Amino acid sequence: xxxxxxxxxxxxxxxxxxxxxxxxxxxxxxxxxxxxxxxxxxxxxxxxxxxxxxxxxxxxxxxxxxxxxxxxxxxxxxxxxxxxxxxxxxxxxxxxxxxxxxxxxxxxxxxxxxxxxxxxxxxxxxxxxxxxxxxxxxxxxxxxxxxxxxxxxxxxxxxxxxxxxxxxxxxxxxxxxxxxxxxxxxxxxxxxxxxxxxxxxxxxxxxxxxxxxxxxxxxxxxxxxxxxxxxxxxxxxxxxxxxxxxxxxxxxxxxxxxxxxxxxxxxxxxxxxxxxxxxxxxxxxxxxxxxxxxxxxxxxxxxxxxxxxxxxxxxxxxxxxxxxxxxxxxxxxxxxxxxxxxxxxxxxxxxxxxxxxxxxxxxxxxxxxxxxxxx
Numbered sequence: 001x002x003x004x005x006x007x008x009x010x011x012x013x014x015x016x017x018x019x020x021x022x023x024x025x026x027x028x029x030x031x032x033x034x035x036x037x038x039x040x041x042x043x044x045x046x047x048x049x050x051x052x053x054x055x056x057x058x059x060x061x062x063x064x065x066x067x068x069x070x071x072x073x074x075x076x077x078x079x080x081x082x083x084x085x086x087x088x089x090x091x092x093x094x095x096x097x098x099x100x101x102x103x104x105x106x107x108x109x110x111x112x113x114x115x116x117x118x119x120x121x122x123x124x125x126x127x128x129x130x131x132x133x134x135x136x137x138x139x140x141x142x143x144x145x146x147x148x149x150x151x152x153x154x155x156x157x158x159x160x161x162x163x164x165x166x167x168x169x170x171x172x173x174x175x176x177x178x179x180x181x182x183x184x185x186x187x188x189x190x191x192x193x194x195x196x197x198x199x200x201x202x203x204x205x206x207x208x209x210x211x212x213x214x215x216x217x218x219x220x221x222x223x224x225x226x227x228x229x230x231x232x233x234x235x236x237x238x239x240x241x242x243x244x245x246x247x248x249x250x251x252x253x254x255x256x257x258x259x260x261x262x263x264x265x266x267x268x269x270x271x272x273x274x275x276x277x278x279x280x281x282x283x284x285x286x287x288x289x290x291x292x293x294x295x296x297x298x299x300x301x302x303x304x305x306x307x308x309x310x311x312x313x314x315x316x317x318x319x320x321x322x323x324x325x326x327x328x329x330x331x332x333x334x335x336x337x338x339x340x341x342x343x344x345x346x347x348x349x350x351x352x353x354x355x356x357x358x359x360x361x362x363x364x365x366x367x368x369x370x371x372x373x374x375x
Contacts (some may be wrong), residue, residue, distance in 0.1 A: 009207055011108075011117030011152040016219040018148055018203045020231075021212030023223055030224040037137060043068040044077060044136035045120070049103050051081040052121065056088060058102065073136075075332075076177035080134050083175055083182070084121055087132070091125040098125035106156025111196045112204040119153045129157055129170045129189075138178035144185040147172065151187070155196055158189060218264060226268070227275030236265050260357075 008028050009017060017024040043066035053060035091098040100123045108115045123130040131153045135142050144150055150172040158167060167189050174183040187195075206212045214231035226232060250258070279285040280292050301307045311319050327346065331338045353365055 007112075007114050007116050009112045009115050009204055011106075011115070011149045011156075013222070014148040014152055016223055017207040018200070019217055019219050020215045020223075021203055021206040022210050022214055023225065024207040025210030027224040033224060040068045040073075041136045044073050045103075045134060047073065048077040048080045048120075048134055051077055052084050052102050055081050055085050056100065056102075072178070076136065079177045080175055084132065087123055087130060091123060091128075095125035098123060100124070104160075106153050107159065108152050108156040110159060111155060111200055112152070113208040115152065115204070117149070117153055117156065119157065122153075122157050124157075124167065127168045129154070129167045130173065131157060131170065132173045132175055135174055135176040135181075136178065137176070141179050141181045142174045142176055142183065144172045144174040144183040146185070147174065150174070150185075151192060151195065152200075154187070154192055155200075158192070216264075220264070221267065227271050232268060236261070236268055 008024050013024070043064070046064040046066070047069070050060050050064055052058075088098060088100060100121065101119070102121055104119050104122060106117055106119045106122075108117075119131055120134045121130075121132040123132075131150060133144075133150060133153070154170045154172060158170070169186055169188055170192060171184060171186045173185075174181065176182070214229065216229065216232040216235040220226045220229065220232055223229070276285075276287055276290070280287065280290075308319065325333065330342060334341060
């Protein structure tokens with residue numbers, strides 16, 4: 001099962017405390033936040049762990065249950081299990097006894113004070129080491145390339161069996177099924193230890209002492225101080241210095257700056273509003289210009305079975321709806337027959353053009369004046 005305790009300088013928060021070193025001590029005594037998304041992720045990890053253990057003939061116990069279970073979660077954890085099984089089977093082609101572990105505590109305290117984390121899956125064979133992390137969220141795609149959390153897991157894995165295995169390369173995989181994202185990145189053990197010595201250790205020591213400057217960025221997303229952080233507020237205040245001029249009056253450089261910050265700016269505003277709402281509801285706080293009111297709600301039946309019986313008893317028969325299965329539903333139903341039976345009816349329309357950061361892996365569209373120039 002997943003551990004309930006967390007390190008102040010844990011792997012899951014490393015992206016934040018590596019960039020914003022004093023945030024670790026600032027938030028150390030703040031209560032952990034409960035969210036639907038976190039609970040959903042915990043349920044998915046528990047189910048995925050159970051399925052992997054069953055598939056690899058490890059001790060698994062009873063199948064976990066949760067109020068967050070859905071057909072989507074069932075399919076996603078199946079995909080994760082199959083991916084892990086394929087990795088193990090591939091390893092067995094060259095190594096009769098590969099070593100693997102599921103939800104194992106990984107200690108990297110020789111680099112980070114009291115540092116540890118839990119690796120979803122670890123596989124060692126023939127001088128290779130694979131670290132796989134399941135991400136059930138679907139907010140943003142997560143890359144494994146120089147992913148600090150994964151690199152810490154890799155360091156912990158190296159230290160775990162350092163004397164038993166001569167590992168040259170480490171492969172790190174982010175498996176994010178709800179976004180069809182499988183991100184794979186490799187690094188040599190020598191380069192990983194060099195990074196740990198030159199970059200990780202100095203930042204970890206500063207974070208442990210609560211030293212350094214508060215630095216806002218995308219890593220603020222899950223920080224417990226994000227609602228009230230002054231550095232974050234001052235960072236976004238720079239955008240208001242533009243006096244909200246008409247977009248056409250901004251320079252291209254200014255527009256690019258706004259675009260780069262837009263998602264984080266909206267998230268920050270939402271964070272502040274969520275904090276203020278919770279404070280008003282739970283603590284009775286009043287914020288100038290705002291008041292608590294009852295939100296809109298929709299009518300609903302209290303007992304659908306009773307409604308069904310009452311309607312039929314009153315002589316109403318046409319009370320049911322029937323809809324065709326979704327494309328994914330047909331794929332699951334038909335399996336390999338799907339392409340033969342329905343393939344000719346499937347099309348994928350072109351998506352609506354969208355501006356995204358250059359780091360996005362999708363190819364760039366050529367439109368408008370660019371098209372005229374090429375012609």
